Amino acid sequence: MQGSAMTSDQRVLGVVATGAGGVEKLRTGLVEPAIAQGWQVGVTLTPTAATWLDDLGEVALLEKVTGLPVRSAPRLPREQSPHPPASCYVVAPASANTVAKLALGIADNQALTQLCEAIGTRSLPVVMFPRINAAHARQPAWESHLSTLREAGVWLVGGPDVWPLYEPREAPPGRELPWAAVLETAERAVATDATS
Ligand SMILES: Cc1cc2nc3c(=O)[nH]c(=O)nc-3n(C[C@H](O)[C@H](O)[C@H](O)COP(=O)(O)O)c2cc1C
Numbered sequence: 001m002q003g004s005a006m007t008s009d010q011r012v013l014g015v016v017a018t019g020a021g022g023v024e025k026l027r028t029g030l031v032e033p034a035i036a037q038g039w040q041v042g043v044t045l046t047p048t049a050a051t052w053l054d055d056l057g058e059v060a061l062l063e064k065v066t067g068l069p070v071r072s073a074p075r076l077p078r079e080q081s082p083h084p085p086a087s088c089y090v091v092a093p094a095s096a097n098t099v100a101k102l103a104l105g106i107a108d109n110q111a112l113t114q115l116c117e118a119i120g121t122r123s124l125p126v127v128m129f130p131r132i133n134a135a136h137a138r139q140p141a142w143e144s145h146l147s148t149l150r151e152a153g154v155w156l157v158g159g160p161d162v163w164p165l166y167e168p169r170e171a172p173p174g175r176e177l178p179w180a181a182v183l184e185t186a187e188r189a190v191a192t193d194a195t196s
Pocket residue numbers: 017018019020021046047048049094095096097098131132133136
């Protein structure tokens with residue numbers, strides 16, 4: 001791992017990614033731009049995302065650019081957390097599965113464990129981009145999951161301008177995730193948090 005040295009007053013972005021389309025661009029779309037904007041970044045992946053990114057060689061590259069281990073498995077009780085405390089969490093892309101579990105408080109993997117605690121902390125901003133299709137949005141519990149997360153203060157990135165919904169397998173190929181909107185929302189979230 002190389003990565004740039006961290007200064008004590010540096011903002012820390014906890015980046016969480018899940019097994020959803022576009023996650024393969026996590027490094028170039030989100031992590032490297034965040035580092036360029038002055039964030040220290042610690043990446044945590046769901047087990048599915050870790051498998052996918054490891055297969056692409058991206059886990060090693062993420063560790064190299066962040067200078068921190070990529071987390072996906074829980075630490076041993078005797079171990080310290082390998083990441084510095086986050087100033088803000090970003091969940092992108094968030095699968096429908098992870099959104100639903102988070103709304104229900106299910107913390108059965110490392111990524112959800114960190115996010116459930118972050119949401120409960122209240123003073124720690126959490127920004128989330130649900131990477132869903134029209135069928136996910138029609139799942140009967142979906143709107144209630146989003147309302148729960150909104151009421152808990154989660155900053156949701158989405159809507160027809162940012163992420164129009166298509167039926168499964170009908171989206172135009174190669175569309176980019178709204179990485180810039182996600183990072184811009186994180187900047188706004190920390191700025192709002194600092195003034196409130
Ligand atoms: C190739 C592929 C692409 C997928 N893309 C999405 C997606 O964009 N959004 C989504 O909600 N689920 C998607 N899924 C399904 C999730 O990977 C699946 O629900 C998984 O259990 C999510 O686990 P996680 O939330 O722990 O990462 C995809 C699955 C595969 C195999």
